[in-house]
Amino acid sequence: MKVCIKCKKEKDKNDFHKNSRSKDGLQIKCKDCFKEYSLKNREQIRLYNKNWRSKNRDRVNLYRRNRSKENPLYKIKTSLCSLTYLATVRPYKKSSKTFRVIGVTHKELMRHLESVNYTDVDLKGDRSKWAVDHIIPLSSADTKEELLSLCKYTNLQPLSIEDNLKKSNN
Numbered sequence: 001m002k003v004c005i006k007c008k009k010e011k012d013k014n015d016f017h018k019n020s021r022s023k024d025g026l027q028i029k030c031k032d033c034f035k036e037y038s039l040k041n042r043e044q045i046r047l048y049n050k051n052w053r054s055k056n057r058d059r060v061n062l063y064r065r066n067r068s069k070e071n072p073l074y075k076i077k078t079s080l081c082s083l084t085y086l087a088t089v090r091p092y093k094k095s096s097k098t099f100r101v102i103g104v105t106h107k108e109l110m111r112h113l114e115s116v117n118y119t120d121v122d123l124k125g126d127r128s129k130w131a132v133d134h135i136i137p138l139s140s141a142d143t144k145e146e147l148l149s150l151c152k153y154t155n156l157q158p159l160s161i162e163d164n165l166k167k168s169n170n
């Protein structure tokens with residue numbers, strides 16, 4: 001059991017989302033409070049992120065360019081992310097690179113994402129509204145092998161675009 005910092009109720013551990021960065025591996029707010037927060041602030045977060053990016057376009061571009069020069073993994077990471085995105089959009093062959101990277105077929109991947117859809121993202125709805133989140137972030141990898149092992153379907157979960165941005169901005 002764990003007490004939610006927001007509603008102060010004692011709840012089962014399953015009522016908290018996972019957070020690999022915290023000591024007990026769980027978020028400080030319960031799922032209900034988390035959901036309430038993201039619904040309330042959805043538009044605000046979206047606008048904030050959009051604003052920040054357009055105000056800092058040069059900085060963002062420069063950062064991306066430098067990152068790819070300094071860190072050879074950055075480029076692989078970017079291509080793995082787009083491959084993972086595409087894997088949720090359309091089927092791929094068992095002989096494809098996508099299959100090797102993800103580890104399962106498109107159908108099995110979607111079934112997996114549904115089974116770990118803790119925040120009730122509409123997986124069949126607008127694809128631009130959700131992202132495939134790497135539960136253990138790709139940024140924690142030091143080698144190409146580690147990167148590849150983090151791209152396996154077992155490390156993937158669906159998150160709304162907002163939650164995903166929040167996670168990567170933490």
Ligand SMILES: [Zn+2]
Pocket residue numbers: 004005006007008009029030031032033034
């Ligand atoms: Zn709560």
